[in-house]
Amino acid sequence: MRGAAEAAARIGAALGQRVVVLLIVAVAVFALLEVAKGDAVDAYLAQTGGGDAGYAETLRQSFGLAGTVPDRLFTYLGRLVRLDLGTSVAFGRPVTQVLAERLPITLILMGSALLITSVVGTILGIVASRRPGGVVDTLVITVALVLNATPGFLVALVGLLVFAVMLRWLPVGGIGTIGRAEGSPALDMVRHLVLPVSTLALTYLALYVRVTRAAMIEMAGADMVRTARAKGLGGRRLLLRHELRPALMPIVTLIGVQGSAMLGGSVVVETVFAVPGYGSLAAMAVAQRDTLLLAGVVLSGAVLVVAVNALVDILYGVIDPRVRLAGAAGRG
Amino acid sequence: MRVASLIGGGLVCLVVLVAVFASQIAPGDPAAMVARPMLPLFSPGHLFGTDQFGRDVLAGVVHGARISLLVGVAAALATLGLGTAVGLAAGFLGGFADAVAMRVTEAFQTVPTFLLALALCGVMGASLTTIVVAIAIASWPLSARLVRGEVLRLRTLEYVDAARMAGLRPLSIALTVVMPGALVPVAALFGVTVGEAILVESALSFLGLGDPNVFSWGAMVANGRTLMRTAPAVALLPGMAIAVTVLGISLLGDRFATRQRPS
Numbered sequence: 001m002r003g004a005a006e007a008a009a010r011i012g013a014a015l016g017q018r019v020v021v022l023l024i025v026a027v028a029v030f031a032l033l034e035v036a037k038g039d040a041v042d043a044y045l046a047q048t049g050g051g052d053a054g055y056a057e058t059l060r061q062s063f064g065l066a067g068t069v070p071d072r073l074f075t076y077l078g079r080l081v082r083l084d085l086g087t088s089v090a091f092g093r094p095v096t097q098v099l100a101e102r103l104p105i106t107l108i109l110m111g112s113a114l115l116i117t118s119v120v121g122t123i124l125g126i127v128a129s130r131r132p133g134g135v136v137d138t139l140v141i142t143v144a145l146v147l148n149a150t151p152g153f154l155v156a157l158v159g160l161l162v163f164a165v166m167l168r169w170l171p172v173g174g175i176g177t178i179g180r181a182e183g184s185p186a187l188d189m190v191r192h193l194v195l196p197v198s199t200l201a202l203t204y205l206a207l208y209v210r211v212t213r214a215a216m217i218e219m220a221g222a223d224m225v226r227t228a229r230a231k232g233l234g235g236r237r238l239l240l241r242h243e244l245r246p247a248l249m250p251i252v253t254l255i256g257v258q259g260s261a262m263l264g265g266s267v268v269v270e271t272v273f274a275v276p277g278y279g280s281l282a283a284m285a286v287a288q289r290d291t292l293l294l295a296g297v298v299l300s301g302a303v304l305v306v307a308v309n310a311l312v313d314i315l316y317g318v319i320d321p322r323v324r325l326a327g328a329a330g331r332g
Numbered sequence: 333m334r335v336a337s338l339i340g341g342g343l344v345c346l347v348v349l350v351a352v353f354a355s356q357i358a359p360g361d362p363a364a365m366v367a368r369p370m371l372p373l374f375s376p377g378h379l380f381g382t383d384q385f386g387r388d389v390l391a392g393v394v395h396g397a398r399i400s401l402l403v404g405v406a407a408a409l410a411t412l413g414l415g416t417a418v419g420l421a422a423g424f425l426g427g428f429a430d431a432v433a434m435r436v437t438e439a440f441q442t443v444p445t446f447l448l449a450l451a452l453c454g455v456m457g458a459s460l461t462t463i464v465v466a467i468a469i470a471s472w473p474l475s476a477r478l479v480r481g482e483v484l485r486l487r488t489l490e491y492v493d494a495a496r497m498a499g500l501r502p503l504s505i506a507l508t509v510v511m512p513g514a515l516v517p518v519a520a521l522f523g524v525t526v527g528e529a530i531l532v533e534s535a536l537s538f539l540g541l542g543d544p545n546v547f548s549w550g551a552m553v554a555n556g557r558t559l560m561r562t563a564p565a566v567a568l569l570p571g572m573a574i575a576v577t578v579l580g581i582s583l584l585g586d587r588f589a590t591r592q593r594p595s
Contacts, residue, residue: 024439036455149579151531153538153553154571161560264446268535272557282447283539286454298451302442309442 007317014313018306023077025302029295030076034069036291085299086292090284095296098281105175106277106304109193109270110262113200114255120201121208122251126244128209129216140209148206152265156199156272163195170194173274196273200265204258211254215247222246248319252312259308263301278304340583347577351397358391362547366391373565383566384559389552393573396549400530400577403463403548407529410468412475412518419479420514423487424506434480437473445470449532453541460543463536467529475518475525482514523585527578534574549574 045051045059067075079085085095128140147155164172171177175192176185219225220243228242266279274280278297285294350357360366365386366378373381380389422433440448452466486492487510495509536542537550549570556567 020435021439021442024436025442028439028443032451032455145582146575146579149527149577149582150575151534151538151550151553151571151578153535153550154568154575157553157557157560157567157571161564165561260442260444261446262444264444264450267446267450268538271539282450286450286539286541289454291455294451294454298443298447301444301447302439305442305444 085296088293090288090290112197116201117204121205122212125209125212129213144206144209152203153268159195196275199269215250219243219247252315256309256312260305336583340580343580351401354394358394362391362395392552399546399548403533404526404530407464407467408525411471415472415475416479418476423480423483441473478517479514486510486513527581
């Protein structure tokens with residue numbers, strides 16, 4: 001019971017720090033909105049057919065866009081607390097509503113891509129680490145380096161050309177076939193997501209391979225592994241329990257970093273494959289000069305990254321009992 | 333890994349030479365119509381063929397090297413400069429200033445780099461300068477953390493105590509005694525940062541947010557995208573140019589990283 005209370009206290013402290021970080025992000029996004037020429041009233045007037053300066057001023061008063069910069073900042077933050085991100089000019093609907101609609105597809109896309117890169121990257125890293133400098137190692141590293149250097153849109157276009165245009169195995173874009181019921185809708189969506197997910201997974205594979213490989217090579221020379229080997233342990237048990245488990249820490253840390261990077265990479269990938277997630281929404285917001293929508297995507301992107309990092313922190317405790325003990329000792 | 337750095341060095345030399353002698357290799361404006369549209373690969377006089385507007389693809393690829401290298405190096409210098417400044421300030425001032433700087437760094441790391449660069453470009457408008465500024469604002473946190481950590485470590489070393497004892501003022505200790513040491517890990521980051529900046533610029537151009545007045549690789553891929561079925565080379569060649577450049581830089585950068593890390 002005591003452990004649970006301490007864990008709660010620890011999570012609470014971590015949560016407080018995350019709230020501070022998100023607050024800074026919100027202030028930065030506010031600065032971004034201030035830098036953007038024209039505000040929501042300009043956008044509204046342009047859409048509805050215009051109005052004179054007096055009318056614009058009245059509207060600004062009612063929207064909380066008048067007054068000094070600190071005034072506007074507090075109005076803005078106050079709205080954020082109430083989850084009011086303003087109205088999207090491009091959609092003519094509240095930004096929160098547009099974001100909520102696209103959240104599931106973003107989560108599915110990012111979640112599957114993260115899962116695939118971390119699992120495949122870890123396996124490839126382990127395979128490469130068995131014989132550093134060997135043929136397999138060189139091959140894996142080369143492929144990872146080339147993929148790392150290739151822009152996401154090129155991987156996407158080549159995938160599109162080979163698997164959708166030439167072989168016709170997979171659809172070219174979107175997330176569902178319209179009007180044609182071929183198999184279950186879920187299977188249809190999976191077929192549509194194969195290319196975008198694998199593009200994202202491939203472009204971010206390199207870092208995983210590299211970190212896993214380095215951690216495994218280091219562990220292979222560690223005292224505890226040598227002791228285990230001296231005790232007569234070998235094979236899979238040695239690899240998984242004694243070498244991989246401690247090596248998992250840096251691998252798990254990467255999930256947070258990669259989640260953020262992938263969210264950025266998804267802008268291009270979702271645009272190429274016409275996937276209606278946060279990435280294509282960001283590109284669209286920029287193209288349509290929909291600043292409030294853009295601000296909404298940046299803010300919710302930051303929230304997603306914070307959430308992924310919170311998950312990573314929980315995973316730390318699962319993998320390494322010392323993290324839990326250190327947390328308890330620090331507070332006890 | 334010696335072979336890797338040799339290959340990397342070769343690729344980087346190739347791209348730099350192409351960028352320097354772009355006007356000699358492919359004279360004239362790469363955006364000008366010079367031949368019949370849609371010439372195939374290996375056409376006489378147009379090795380890489382032409383696009384749908386009769387523009388020579390080879391000329392575009394060759395001149396694009398200038399833009400990519402220029403943006404990559406400028407953005408990397410700006411990124412590392414900003415990061416170093418924040419890291420030095422945080423490491424030296426310590427206390428409240430350090431805490432604030434670190435929270436701000438975390439906040440900037442929380443927003444995905446490309447998303448922030450995209451948003452900044454969207455707000456500031458597209459030009460080579462805004463792209464460089466956007467990349468720097470979006471990518472400085474890593475170097476700031478690195479420099480801060482290094483400053484905190486170096487501050488405890490004896491030669492810094494010696495400098496203090498010798499009567500040097502804090503500012504000159506910061507600039508002449510600690511900073512050179514703290515810059516070593518930043519120098520190792522240079523290659524990777526150039527490579528990432530080139531990738532970010534190409535993705536921005538691909539999305540149509542690049543400088544409309546220059547002919548960059550990303551914009552060429554975006555233009556060739558519509559021709560993927562009939563003439564994939566128009567999009568794939570500039571795309572491969574990006575990959576080759578970034579690969580060369582990362583292979584070479586790795587070499588510097590491993591050399592400078594004392595083992």
